Amino acid sequence: MSEIDKAKKLFGKWFGGGKAEEAAPPPPQAAPAEADESASEDSGDHAQTASALTADGDECVTPAQGTALQGTSSPDPAATQASAVEPIPADGAAPETGRGRGWFQRLKQGLTRSSNALTENLTGLLRKRRLDEDTLQDLEDVLIQADLGVETAMRITEALAESRYDKEISPDEVREVLAREVEQVLAPVARPLAIDGGRKPHVILVVGVNGSGKTTTIGKLAARYRDEGRRVVLGAGDTFRAAAIEQLKVWGERTGAEVVARDQGADASGLAYDALARARQADADVLILDTAGRLQNKANLMAELEKIVRVLRKQDETAPHDVLLVLDATTGQNAMQQVEVFRQVCGVTGLAMTKLDGTARGGILVAIAAKHQLPVHFIGVGEGVDDLQPFAADEFARAIAGRTA
Numbered sequence: 001m002s003e004i005d006k007a008k009k010l011f012g013k014w015f016g017g018g019k020a021e022e023a024a025p026p027p028p029q030a031a032p033a034e035a036d037e038s039a040s041e042d043s044g045d046h047a048q049t050a051s052a053l054t055a056d057g058d059e060c061v062t063p064a065q066g067t068a069l070q071g072t073s074s075p076d077p078a079a080t081q082a083s084a085v086e087p088i089p090a091d092g093a094a095p096e097t098g099r100g101r102g103w104f105q106r107l108k109q110g111l112t113r114s115s116n117a118l119t120e121n122l123t124g125l126l127r128k129r130r131l132d133e134d135t136l137q138d139l140e141d142v143l144i145q146a147d148l149g150v151e152t153a154m155r156i157t158e159a160l161a162e163s164r165y166d167k168e169i170s171p172d173e174v175r176e177v178l179a180r181e182v183e184q185v186l187a188p189v190a191r192p193l194a195i196d197g198g199r200k201p202h203v204i205l206v207v208g209v210n211g212s213g214k215t216t217t218i219g220k221l222a223a224r225y226r227d228e229g230r231r232v233v234l235g236a237g238d239t240f241r242a243a244a245i246e247q248l249k250v251w252g253e254r255t256g257a258e259v260v261a262r263d264q265g266a267d268a269s270g271l272a273y274d275a276l277a278r279a280r281q282a283d284a285d286v287l288i289l290d291t292a293g294r295l296q297n298k299a300n301l302m303a304e305l306e307k308i309v310r311v312l313r314k315q316d317e318t319a320p321h322d323v324l325l326v327l328d329a330t331t332g333q334n335a336m337q338q339v340e341v342f343r344q345v346c347g348v349t350g351l352a353m354t355k356l357d358g359t360a361r362g363g364i365l366v367a368i369a370a371k372h373q374l375p376v377h378f379i380g381v382g383e384g385v386d387d388l389q390p391f392a393a394d395e396f397a398r399a400i401a402g403r404t405a
């Protein structure tokens with residue numbers, strides 16, 4: 001059974017909506033001269049960088065990204081594609097993992113490792129101890145180790161010192177204060193990604209390092225917007241790998257979204273231009289543009305993002321309306337640097353954090369929120385289509401603090 005047939009079988013409810021079966025008209029060919037001129041030059045850059053990434057990208061490469069990078073340089077497109085479409089569960093389990101079991105339970109389960117690490121350390125630390133200076137200092141260290149950031153760690157210990165100084169304190173009481181303070185840090189950034197219905201289309205450019213979960217997030221978003229009754233077009237702007245284009249097409253099939261693609265090696269900004277032209281022509285509500293993963297320390301690839309933005313503005317000077325940076329929670333501290341650089345280069349307007357399941361490093365989102373105050377729109381706690389949800393400060397804070405309610 002082909003991957004697309006498998007997807008059809010498993011995601012039947014998304015098929016038959018009409019749009020998937022409509023023959024997608026070919027995208028307009030008239031890309032701007034600037035975009036076309038650089039096609040060969042740009043694909044050369046990518047090819048060069050792909051080998052450079054494995055050679056010298058170590059400082060930024062997490063285990064998860066490492067897998068993606070291997071895929072990137074794989075000489076066997078079939079093998080790469082197989083891994084790219086792996087998220088389609090063989091046993092059909094994933095669609096039940098989201099709302100079915102209760103989102104909070106899912107989130108809490110996802111963040112168990114973060115909260116367990118904290119709880120164990122807190123329990124060890126607070127056994128029969130009064131809350132004196134030394135204990136507060138140790139507590140602060142535990143919170144910093146949990147990636148919450150110095151600022152938030154201090155905020156929590158100060159709140160504890162105010163109410164409980166020189167008294168015995170239990171891990172439960174610490175967790176309560178932790179949840180409350182973390183919620184206060186996160187509440188201002190928990191903002192939905194609001195689609196402006198007046199724009200036809202509302203353009204979302206999706207960026208991030210290799211393997212952070214961009215394409216999967218795009219697929220999940222397409223399903224979400226489709227369920228809201230919006231017409232969605234996807235742009236396969238990761239023109240570097242054939243498997244990346246195929247991966248987006250599979251999501252297009254699953255969600256009924258039209259996918260605008262060019263051949264592998266084509267200029268990414270030219271593709272972005274085509275996709276916007278097609279989305280306008282189709283009167284689409286939302287255009288979501290995929291991009292190739294790029295490490296934030298590779299200047300030439302970062303410049304390509306600037307160019308995509310420039311080219312989009314030739315048709316709509318207000319585009320892109322959102323630049324969504326997808327962060328992989330397992331990256332830990334490096335995610336902070338990614339926010340800084342992507343923000344400078346392409347004006348990131350909001351964040352999605354994926355892979356909060358099974359990482360002990362979910363605390364980094366709190367540190368990023370405290371430092372950058374960028375909206376956090378979505379979090380992902382699994383590969384299933386329902387595992388991407390709008391970010392809610394109270395739920396996240398309770399989950400990370402290991403609170404049950």
Ligand SMILES: Nc1nc2c(ncn2[C@@H]2O[C@H](COP(=O)(O)OP(=O)(O)OP(=O)(O)O)[C@@H](O)[C@H]2O)c(=O)[nH]1
Nearest residue numbers: 087210211212213214215216293354355380381382
């Ligand atoms: N566990 C888990 N896996 C995820 C999540 N989001 C994405 N993934 C997986 O992470 C892997 C990489 O996801 P992609 O969407 O291909 O990442 P990408 O950023 O598009 O990768 P490149 O295009 O190579 O840069 C895939 O196996 C996804 O299924 C998540 O929230 N949780």
Ligand SMILES: [Mg+2]
Nearest residue numbers: 214215238244
């Ligand atoms: Mg991708």
